[in-house]
Amino acid sequence: MRTAFVEALCAEAEANPALWLLTGDLGYSVLERFATRFPDRFLNVGVAEQNMVGVAAGLALSGKTVVTYSIVNFATLRCLEQIRCDVCYHQADVKIVGVGGGFAYGALGPTHHGLEDLSVLAAMPGIDVLAPADPVEARLATVSMLRRPGPTYLRLGKAGEANVHNESPSFDRGRMIRVRDGSDALIITTGGLLAEALTAAAQWSRSGREAAVWSCPWLRPFDSVAVAEAATEFPVVLTAEEATLSGGLAASVAVALGGVAGSRAKLKVAGVPTEIGPSTISQQAARAQFGLDAAGLLARLSVV
Amino acid sequence: MVHRARAAHVGTCLSAADILAVLYGRVLRVNPVAPAMLHRDRFVQSKGHGGAALYAVLAERGFFPAVWLEKYCQDGSPLAGHVSHRGVPGVEASTGSLGHGLSMGCGMAFAARAAGEGARVFVLLSDGELDEGSIWEAVMLAGHHGLRNLCAIVDYNKIQSFGRVDEVLRLEPLGAKLGAFGWAVREIDGHDHAALEAALTELDPTRPTVVLAHTIKGKGVSFMEDRLEWHYRSPSPEQLAQALRELGDAP
Numbered sequence: 001m002r003t004a005f006v007e008a009l010c011a012e013a014e015a016n017p018a019l020w021l022l023t024g025d026l027g028y029s030v031l032e033r034f035a036t037r038f039p040d041r042f043l044n045v046g047v048a049e050q051n052m053v054g055v056a057a058g059l060a061l062s063g064k065t066v067v068t069y070s071i072v073n074f075a076t077l078r079c080l081e082q083i084r085c086d087v088c089y090h091q092a093d094v095k096i097v098g099v100g101g102g103f104a105y106g107a108l109g110p111t112h113h114g115l116e117d118l119s120v121l122a123a124m125p126g127i128d129v130l131a132p133a134d135p136v137e138a139r140l141a142t143v144s145m146l147r148r149p150g151p152t153y154l155r156l157g158k159a160g161e162a163n164v165h166n167e168s169p170s171f172d173r174g175r176m177i178r179v180r181d182g183s184d185a186l187i188i189t190t191g192g193l194l195a196e197a198l199t200a201a202a203q204w205s206r207s208g209r210e211a212a213v214w215s216c217p218w219l220r221p222f223d224s225v226a227v228a229e230a231a232t233e234f235p236v237v238l239t240a241e242e243a244t245l246s247g248g249l250a251a252s253v254a255v256a257l258g259g260v261a262g263s264r265a266k267l268k269v270a271g272v273p274t275e276i277g278p279s280t281i282s283q284q285a286a287r288a289q290f291g292l293d294a295a296g297l298l299a300r301l302s303v304v
Numbered sequence: 305m306v307h308r309a310r311a312a313h314v315g316t317c318l319s320a321a322d323i324l325a326v327l328y329g330r331v332l333r334v335n336p337v338a339p340a341m342l343h344r345d346r347f348v349q350s351k352g353h354g355g356a357a358l359y360a361v362l363a364e365r366g367f368f369p370a371v372w373l374e375k376y377c378q379d380g381s382p383l384a385g386h387v388s389h390r391g392v393p394g395v396e397a398s399t400g401s402l403g404h405g406l407s408m409g410c411g412m413a414f415a416a417r418a419a420g421e422g423a424r425v426f427v428l429l430s431d432g433e434l435d436e437g438s439i440w441e442a443v444m445l446a447g448h449h450g451l452r453n454l455c456a457i458v459d460y461n462k463i464q465s466f467g468r469v470d471e472v473l474r475l476e477p478l479g480a481k482l483g484a485f486g487w488a489v490r491e492i493d494g495h496d497h498a499a500l501e502a503a504l505t506e507l508d509p510t511r512p513t514v515v516l517a518h519t520i521k522g523k524g525v526s527f528m529e530d531r532l533e534w535h536y537r538s539p540s541p542e543q544l545a546q547a548l549r550e551l552g553d554a555p
Binding site: 040043045046050054055058060062064066082085086 | 396397398400404405406410411412413414437441442444
């Protein structure tokens with residue numbers, strides 16, 4: 001997803017001379033292609049994330065479109081107040097980009113587990129929150145956010161994810177993407193769990209039941225309308241996020257479902273509890289542990 | 305303004321008043337009729353709690369009608385207790401949480417430098433605010449990149465909000481510290497208009513400039529000068545009357 005982001009960023013920078021990229025001393029072997037092509041619009045601010053966001057806001061208040069880049073937790077939690085006050089309150093044209101969402105850097109320890117970012121940023125006023133599912137969505141997300149002025153948080157995986165989409169889906173702001181049809185259940189995923197959900201659905205199909213699968217790359221604005229439709233269409237809605245269950249996808253779906261009179265959808269949620277978790281764990285093992293892999297999602301579907 | 309709203313921060317406004325008067329009276333290339341003028345100088349009041357002083361100066365310069373000041377800090381007014389840009393012509397950036405303004409100023413300075421039209425960026429900091437680590441991140445960045453179109457001013461009134469600076473977190477030798485980070489340092493009497501004008505117009509040609517403006521919290525009002533409690537207290541009608549008398553009835 002990282003590569004898709006950087007390539008799309010460079011293409012947009014070619015067309016938009018006001019586009020700047022700031023990094024908090026990260027991006028080795030990733031950001032060089034931007035830095036060498038657009039040296040006057042690239043700044044490594046050093047390991048100083050609070051300053052990075054303030055500088056980004058100042059540039060944006062001077063007419064620039066600015067992208068900040070670091071590993072998820074450092075791009076967000078480290079400088080959250082700057083995001084809130086300098087970016088959101090000014091509605092500054094700053095795009096906060098975090099790499100390594102979920103357990104992408106699982107072996108590196110809890111400081112590098114990006115779990116709370118989505119729900120914390122979803123709580124901030126006036127900021128879009130994006131968690132694309134694969135490199136195709138990552139490219140579309142990058143282009144979309146760069147063409148719309150205003151604060152955005154983009155949570156990426158890292159490198160090496162397979163494309164789930166064979167061709168580019170429609171990617172409208174604030175809308176879920178319907179990837180698979182079915183009527184016996186609906187699985188909604190955010191971030192890189194789309195492939196797991198599709199595998200689970202394919203396996204469930206062998207028992208004669210079909211699950212619809214929707215990708216939700218836009219956590220904010222949230223597609224409450226689609227969820228409201230789902231409330232009367234499906235007997236079960238299962239949400240899955242590689243993130244804490246604390247104000248992200250599950251919570252947003254729950255609020256939307258709860259507001260529908262005559263809802264028949266039972267809500268099941270899969271995600272990471274707000275507890276001290278494993279220190280050293282690969283992404284695949286973490287997904288298995290928290291029921292976020294295909295086997296885990298299938299198990300949730302199979303229980304009434 | 306402060307009395308009417310039973311607001312706080314009078315002491316901090318009075319220590320900054322001369323700095324603001326010189327900036328907006330003699331230094332800043334800004335246009336009250338065209339507040340978004342391209343290539344203008346920019347002023348960021350990072351010590352956002354002195355908002356009343358900034359609003360008063362902006363009104364004096366004609367950025368908005370002086371009658372707005374009567375609603376400072378009151379329901380629905382755009383003039384919030386701390387500096388807010390929303391609906392307030394002339395305010396470049398909202399502040400109020402200390403430690404943000406110098407970073408924003410750096411960003412503005414980078415953009416102005418890229419534009420190449422000689423626009424300058426001025427950032428007013430409080431002394432207590434220099435406790436915030438984020439300030440020093442910005443200090444390092446500006447020093448490293450030689451942001452010579454950036455000028456920081458420290459309203460050095462020696463009192464913060466729960467004690468004197470020397471008791472809480474000693475800043476001295478402040479000039480030496482900032483110089484070590486690559487800034488040009490000027491130390492002046494922050495109530496001397498001629499010294500302020502000189503320091504703020506003759507910026508260093510290769511390094512960012514910091515003006516350490518030695519000031520007195522509550523300056524000009526005998527019972528407020530150098531007193532911690534006037535960071536918080538709101539003047540009573542009698543105190544207001546006496547203060548205005550001492551200040552020469554110039555609000």
